[in-house]
Amino acid sequence: MTHDPIAITGVGLVTAIGIGNQEYFDGLLSGHNGVTSLADRTDGDVTPDENEPVDGVWVGAPITAFEPKKYVRPRKALKVMCREIQIALASAHLALEHAGIEGPLTDDGALSPSRVGTVYGSELYYTPPADLVDSIRSSVDESGEVMLSDFGAAVRRDVMPLWMLKFLPNMPACQVSIAINAQGPSNTLVAADASGPNALAEAISYLQRNLADLVLCGSSGTRIGALRLAYHGDLPTVQRGERSLEHTAVAHGREACGVVGGEGAASLTLEPLTRAQQRGATVMGIVSSIASRFVAAESIRSGTYSGELHPKHSKGSAPALKLAIQATLEQADLTADQIGAVVSHAVGELGMDQAERTALAETGINAPLVAPYASLGHTGAASGMIELATAALITANNQVPPTRNADLAAEDCFLQTPQFLKQPHVLALSQTCEGAATAAIISQP
Structure with a gap:
């Protein structure tokens, strides 16, 4: 069976070198550098002490200009969104805006909510240490040891009841669907670095099986969360040596110096080419x-x-x-x-x-x-x-x-x-x- 080609009609990006597709692409063209000291981060996670050397886990590429209240409605929903969910939602809004689609969708609009799908790539999201500080402190005995037997009760007492919703891997797709009133097929793919491309493949299948007229797909992630850095040992932490900060992130390097962490999110709007042309959309590219x-x-x-x-x-x-x-x-x-x-x-x-x-x-x-x-x-x-x-x-x-x-x-x-x-x-x-x-x-x- 032959299928109508799948068109990309909207791109939304939230990155360390730009928020929005034009700002991001201009940043790439100009060689803009997003790598800096994590003392510059604005997400409320752990930062180095004032006199601590900027090396190892303190080198990263944080998004410093992100304002979640600009994208999240109602604002009280921020209480159940970790950083990765917030930037995923922002990228979704940017992609829809770029595609010329206004949300939230309504039944009397040109695009039926039941014919719009969402599929996102994701990963395990880790809480910032600050969320658990009070629980840990109240579990310390007189000798300074953390009593694990007391920690569970402390968490139930000190952490807000909806805390877990902030960090579930399927919440980017969920929150995007709620925000734009998308009622079509929805799914989450958790496959590390390949999560986004797998989400794209899933999104294409929705369109080819005629389950949706438009699918919003994307992914979000981070490698600068403090608890993730403490928990995972999958990639080597960067070792600067004599390198300046701007020369620490090296792709295809001649020598090993470790991996610089960053954070980001991206979303694409996908629709059959014929439909995109009928509504006068600008086609960015075709998924061949x-x-x-x-x-x-x-x-x-x-x-x-x-x-x-x-x-x-x-x-x-x-x-x-x-x-x-x-x-x-x-x-x-x-x-x-x-x-x-x-x-x-x-x-x-x-x-x-x-x-x-x-x-x-x-x-x-x-x-x-x-x-x-x-x-x-x-x-x-x-x-x-x-x-x-x-x-x-x-x-x-x-x-x-x-x-x-x-x-x-x-x-x-x-x-x-x-x-x-x-x-x-x-x-x-x-x-x-x-x-x-x-x-x-x-x-x-």
Whole structure:
């Protein structure tokens, strides 16, 4: 069965280098740097002491200009939204505005609420330490030890009853649906860095099965939350050495220096091309193909998975990326030389970045790379969707942005200066540490 092509008609981004698609893309083109000291963060999470060195966990790319009250209605709903949910909702509103759609939807409008779907990529959301401080303090005995047997009762007494709703992974899709009155199919995909692309694949299926006329899909994430940093050891913390702050986030680096955390959210509005044209929408790009593959990373197969700077076995999976790229080329009936640019998923981890370069070389793709990580840090579950949004903006603007710190990249990497898009197809990649990989081709209409 042939399907109407799927058009991207709206893009919404909330990032460390810009809020809104134009501000974000201009930031990429100008080489704007979002990496700074977490002393500059505005989300209320932990910050370094005044005289503490800015290294390791204190280096990050926070969103400093975000005003949640501008996007959340009613404002009392903020009480049940963590930071990641707030920025997801903001990105959704920006995408709808960009697509020329006013919300909330009504039954007598041009777009029926029952025909609008929402699907979001997500991850585990961690509470800021401040939420639990009172409970911890009241559980400390006379010797200064935390009595875990007292902690449960303290939490029930000190933490607000709706606290858990702030951190459930399915709440971005839920809150977006409520905010815009979308009553169509809704789902949440939790697949680490690949969450966003998997959400895109799900959204496309809604449209192709005629379950919806328009789907809002996106993802949000962070790698600078204090409790996440304390709990996870999946990626090495950045070690600055003699590097300046602006040179810490390096994509496809020649040497290992660790991963800079960031935060962000992105949303896309998707609809069948014919419908988009009928309502006079501006089409940013066409989703020509998307594929997901899994081949376990070497560190998973060997049982030596760690967050060390120089692990014994590598993360990421060149075979999975290669299979995903080949599948997208086949689905779109394209050859490698028809790819005009690649939006890279490089995150500053040597093994994962090398896996991507290997997969590109083995599939014959020799297009310039754009690595948003170098400007935004690693945004977790948001990263894959931000890369897809970047691909759509490249096709819409016919420009390939540069990548910051390209002079520190490996020799076999094609990070280049700004240029016009020479072929009408952009490949967006994503992968997880464990070996999941996605590839999508966004084409000019």
